[in-house]
Amino acid sequence: MLPGGVLARYGHLLNLPPHTQPVTLLEGGTPLIPAPRLARELAEGMSLWIKYEGLNPTGSFKDRGMTAAISEAAGRGARTVICASTGNTAASAAAYAARAGMKCIVLIPEGKVALGKLAGALAYGATVVQIEGSFDDALHLVVEVTRKYPIALVNSLNPYRIEGQKTAAFEICDDLGTAPDWLCLPVGNAGNITAYWAGFRQYHERQGTGLPRLLGVQAAGAAPLVLGHPVDRPETVATAIRIGRPARGEEALQAAAESGGRIIAVTDEEILRMQRLLAQTEGIWVEPASAAGLAGLAAEIAAGRLRPRGQRIVAVCTGHGLKDPDIVSRSFVQPLVLPPRLDVLEEVILKP
Numbered sequence: 001m002l003p004g005g006v007l008a009r010y011g012h013l014l015n016l017p018p019h020t021q022p023v024t025l026l027e028g029g030t031p032l033i034p035a036p037r038l039a040r041e042l043a044e045g046m047s048l049w050i051k052y053e054g055l056n057p058t059g060s061f062k063d064r065g066m067t068a069a070i071s072e073a074a075g076r077g078a079r080t081v082i083c084a085s086t087g088n089t090a091a092s093a094a095a096y097a098a099r100a101g102m103k104c105i106v107l108i109p110e111g112k113v114a115l116g117k118l119a120g121a122l123a124y125g126a127t128v129v130q131i132e133g134s135f136d137d138a139l140h141l142v143v144e145v146t147r148k149y150p151i152a153l154v155n156s157l158n159p160y161r162i163e164g165q166k167t168a169a170f171e172i173c174d175d176l177g178t179a180p181d182w183l184c185l186p187v188g189n190a191g192n193i194t195a196y197w198a199g200f201r202q203y204h205e206r207q208g209t210g211l212p213r214l215l216g217v218q219a220a221g222a223a224p225l226v227l228g229h230p231v232d233r234p235e236t237v238a239t240a241i242r243i244g245r246p247a248r249g250e251e252a253l254q255a256a257a258e259s260g261g262r263i264i265a266v267t268d269e270e271i272l273r274m275q276r277l278l279a280q281t282e283g284i285w286v287e288p289a290s291a292a293g294l295a296g297l298a299a300e301i302a303a304g305r306l307r308p309r310g311q312r313i314v315a316v317c318t319g320h321g322l323k324d325p326d327i328v329s330r331s332f333v334q335p336l337v338l339p340p341r342l343d344v345l346e347e348v349i350l351k352p
């Protein structure tokens with residue numbers, strides 16, 4: 001059988017209209033990587049896996065929802081799609097639109113999108129517009145545009161995005177045999193945590209795989225769901241979750257509460273420290289936002305609020321490290337510059 005993407009594998013479990021015409025880049029099927037060295041750094045006696053969503057075709061989990069949204073739009077004859085984005089949605093929409101022969105327009109907050117994401121959207125041929133404002137301003141604009149014109153909205157307000165993103169929960173259950181005890185993940189616009197919860201619930205009803213507790217993690221400078229009110233000027237190094245008015249905030253809070261879990265915030269420092277620790281203990285390099293789930297896990301364990309012993313924990317790492325190369329030049333040790341001489345080189349590399 002030829003390999004398929006998430007619609008080929010799980011389409012029968014997704015609520016998509018009959019006119020849907022699959023547009024795929026063979027997304028999904030990402031590895032669930034055991035992380036024993038990182039687990040030992042954090043606590044004794046827990047099992048930890050990384051769901052490495054950075055290995056999707058455009059480098060983030062957004063491809064799971066985008067294949068569904070673009071397939072539905074293609075099936076009803078849409079010619080143009082539009083989205084607001086902190087970066088990864090833009091790259092994903094642009095790639096799938098190209099694949100479907102559609103035009104793609106993306107609105108991004110000026111100066112706040114990581115280089116690898118902007119480059120992707122441009123490379124795939126989208127019309128990229130920088131808005132002098134935040135993601136929330138951009139989202140507001142695209143909703144207005146799609147009310148006035150026959151242009152398909154592919155933000156996670158689009159219900160098919162959520163349907164497609166449920167497939168990550170199915171894959172985790174299929175790989176582990178059951179749901180884990182805890183699922184930790186970053187929360188921005190809150191579509192992903194909403195989709196995971198819907199996916200785990202659906203699988204549990206179907207085949208009794210159990211339900212995880214959800215630990216949703218926001219950045220302290222963009223934590224409306226922790227503060228209990230919108231944030232007008234969200235700020236964080238984790239640009240993918242730099243969102244002050246999450247579109248699915250209510251659903252996210254409800255999902256976390258229903259699961260017996262919670263939504264917390266971590267500082268940028270904690271996020272960057274975890275990005276380094278994950279890369280240097282396990283060889284898994286993710287963009288800053290993607291380290292937030294793990295940073296939240298570490299904080300909960302350190303504060304004694306989460307007892308890890310005997311627990312099976314999955315951390316969702318949502319996007320690849322290559323998306324945001326700039327951050328490495330700011331927060332990692334920089335390369336040495338030496339003259340081309342063996343004695344100098346020996347002195348440096350052999351010193352204890």
Ligand SMILES: *Cc1c(COP(=O)(O)O)cnc(C)c1O
Pocket residue numbers: 060061062088089156186187188189190191192193240241287289290318319320
């Ligand atoms: C979109 C995104 C998030 C946040 O997901 P939401 O569904 O907006 O909560 C987190 N990390 C990365 C890398 C993303 O691209």
